Amino acid sequence: MASFFIKVSSTHGKWVYGILAVLTLIAAWQIRLIQIDTDPENMLPEEHPQRVIHNEVKQTFSMYDAIVVGVVATQSHDNAGRENAGRENGVIYSPELLKNIHALTEYILQLDGVVTQDVMALSTVDNIRQGSDGALNFSWLMPTAPKDTVQALEVKHAVERLPMLYNTLVSETGKAAAIYVPIVDKNQSYAIGQAIRQFIAKLPETQSVNGDWHITGLPIAEDQFGKEMFVQMGIAAPAAGLMIFLLLFVFFRNIPLIVAPMVVAMATVIITMGSLIGMGFTVHIMSSMIAIFLMPIAVVDAVHILSEFSDRYKPGESAASVIQTVVGHLYKPMLFTSLTSSAGFFSLMLTPIPPVQIFGAYIGMGILLAFIVTLTFIPAYISRMSPKALAKLQQAMHTPHSQNRTLLQKMTEALRVIALRYKGVLLVAFALVCGVSVWGISQIQINDNPVRWFKADHEIRVADTALNKEFAGTYNAYIVLKNSANAIDAKALLNQSPLPDELAAWSKGALSELAVAHSDNKLTVLAMAIDDALFEGYSDAAIAVLEDLAEKVDAARVQGNVFQQPEYLAVVSQLQAFLTEHPLVGKSQSLADIVKVVNRELLSGDPLDYRLPHSQQAVAQHILQYQSSHRPQDLWHFVTPDYQQTLIWLQLTSGDNQDMTQVINAVNGYFEDNPLPEGLTHQWAGKAYLNVVWQDNMVAGMLDSLLSAFLIVFVMMVLLFRSFVFGILAMLPLTITITFIYGAIGLVGKDYDMPIAVLSALTLGLSVDFAIHFLARAREIYRQTGDVNFTLNAMFDEPASAISRNALVIALGFTPLLLAPLVPYITVGVFLASIMAISALVTLLVLPAAMFLLKPWVFPKE
Secondary structure, three states: OHHHHHHHHHHOHHHHHHHHHHHHHHHHHHHHHOOEOOOHHHHOOOOOHHHHHHHHHHHHOOOOOEEEEEEEEEEEOOOOOOOOHHHHHOHHHOHHHHHHHHHHHHHHOOOOOEOHHHOEOOOOOEEEEEOOOOOEEEEEOOOOOOOOHHHHHHHHHHHHOOOOOEOOOEOOOOOEEEEEEEEOOHHHHHHHHHHHHHHHHHOOOOOOEEEEEEEEOHHHHHHHHHHHHHHHHHHHHHHHHHHHHHHHHHHHOOHHHHHHHHHHHHHHHHHHHHHHHHOOOOEOOOHHHHHHHHHHHHOHHHHHHHHHHHHHOOOOOOHHHHHHHHHHHHHHHHHHHHHHHHHHHHHHHHOOOHHHHHHHHHHHHHHHHHHHHHHHHHHHHHOOOOHHHHHHHHHHHHOOOOHHHHHHHHHHHHHHHHHHHOHHHHHHHHHHHHHHHHHHHHOOOEOOOHHHHEOOOOHHHHHHHHHHHHOOOOEEEEEEEEEOOOOOOHHHHHHOOOOOHHHHHHHHHHHHHHHHOOHHHHHHHHHHHHHHHOOOOOOHHHHHHHHHHHHHHHHHHHHHOHHHOHHHHHHHHHHHHHHHOOOOEEEEEOHHHHHHHHHHHHHOOOHHHOOOOOOHHHHHHHHHHHOOOOOHHHHHHOEOOOOOEEEEEEEEOOOOHHHHHHHHHHHHHHHHHOOOOOOEEEEEEOHHHHHHHHHHHHHHHHHHHHHHHHHHHHHHHHHHHOOHHHHHHHHHHHHHHHHHHHHHHHHHOOOEOHHHHHHHHHHHHHHHHHHHHHHHHHHHHHHHHOOHHHHHHHOOOHHHHHHHHHHHHHHHHOHHHHHOOEHHHHHHHHHHHHHHHHHHHHHHHHHHHHHHHOHHHHOOOO
16 A cells, blocks of 8 residues: 555656645635534534423523623712712612613614513513502513612612512622523524624713623623634634744754645645535534644654655655655554544544534544645655755754754653663653542543633623622523323313213314314313303203313313412422522522512512412412513413423523532432422423533543543554554553543643543544554664664664654644633643643653563564
């Protein structure tokens, strides 16, 4: 196979150039079709049970993703001749601030993509109170902006009497107010957020109170990350390419020569990304990093070829002949390093996370593509370099005072001394490091939160911190209680009734209506059909039968309206009381809260009457009263029309998976101690909960993929070297590097998130790369010399230099990511640089010591 690549590149160089150019141009044309996807829901397959439940809950209860707009009052000044509302009554209740809040709300209601009927703001909700005649009175809480402090205080007193608004629309401290903006499509959240920001910038300045405006919420965090990720893609990859170019120039001091690996890298990245986009896949947070991952990896084989070529080539020799020798010599190690690296990434396809599967598949294919392009393009390019350029290469690489050569020599010489003089100490030291690292791995905390994908000083993070400090929470989770007991069947009820012959036609018509009626509404349809029949002039006997059937239907409807029954609402209320005590739950809301408020206002307005009524009939009357409000649709956010399901809305101050998991465990523990009534079940939904589900899936999937890939790579190493001992040695740097890196993550307290999880695949692929080259060259030198000491010393000449060059190129090639504004990119930059540095050091320090320790098996005598 090596001879095939050499023949193609040496005899058909122009064809190689042409085919590569055409493929690159076709792929580049596909990139115009790019679609960004940052929705964490897509971390789960569409058919995943929890995702299906989540979407069903949103549809059943008409729950929309929402942007949270908040203003925090930061300063209050005395105004001559009037009371300082900020000092005594809550800074936010300044007429000036309330005027701005009212104006902003009116603007938001006009925006396309906003679910206007569900916008929650001081001017769009009801004030519920008892009227003068004892009936319930619904009036807009703040129909117009208050003109003075007196009117502002009226708003304050009304809010504090309504538990569903208090600490949701206005903070308990009275220093902040919020507007909840539900949106039709979460992909519009960034555009809507930008429109709101622009309007806020035009609001008149307040004199008595200063207000800091913030916009947050998971939808806008995810969408804004997508916009900034797209920009970052256009900056990070070219920056990494520039860094690699500069490093290659430092090492080889020959621009025509280093153009070749840069062409390989750019062609590999463009063809891979173009293929992904052209196949219709969206670019997720992981696939956005494909270019950054492939850029340094694609030049690895090229650097090995250039390093050996620059050492072997002498003036006057045929460049084509030398490059053919070099490629033939390096073909097998490069093949296996490419296969093992791609195997590490292909293993990610075993995870149950679609974006990670796509990322692994295309990185794996990109590595194999880079291998093919390297073996065809590099020889074709070098064999056609001018004698003048090759002479400059020799002058740069073999001048004794060449600075880059001296630095590499000093580094490799120091490593030679340490590795060969302190073999036993090194093995003991690395064994101790591995022991500590294993303990560190046990301390790893699995956690993620899309808001934390931004730096701490980013406007999204600042807003998240400020608003969650003031309010009950901007993160949502839902608990749905569902009656799973068999409901009375309307059709069976009708068929079982002894109807006289004169009602046969009516019965047939009623059955037809039931056949097309929704399952939640069949009893109501039957009741209406009976009411109509009672006025049709049937005989007294038929009327008596219909009245008897009507009573049975009414009884069935009462029995079926589970969450109209006080004892079931009490179950909801008791769960809410438990949740209130949990430090991570800022607040919960449910149908029980609506019923309690209506009950209080109907009876006396006294806080003592803020309770559930004692009869189902009273609950039904309270609900009917509430439906006379300006926002009757709010009722169906908490209960289904058949009263078989009810929703409890949890407001959380943290969106971290760890915190959501604590809440889930607390609720599960509560239900173990306080079992739900027979027939009731509970399930979770909401973005915060869904993030926990995909994170758990990712961790389990990553472990499976890592173990599978580890086994596959080990088998490949045994086959490559035809030796079980060499297979173990090849896996040694990989094992130590993975253990150390993940142990360090646990020790420093870094959260195990999505970018960290996929780095295991890169560690597996690249760490074994250095080991393959080291062991292959050591075996070859020993076969030529038969001298163990000479072999180990010789390994710190050209082989160690090539490994060091590669490690530096890849490690430093990722350093531009440290300047990125997005945390996942910074994480990848830091840990990839660390992985390369550590794996190179382990290869050069541990392998010689281990090989010497296993000398009888590694270096057998002829």
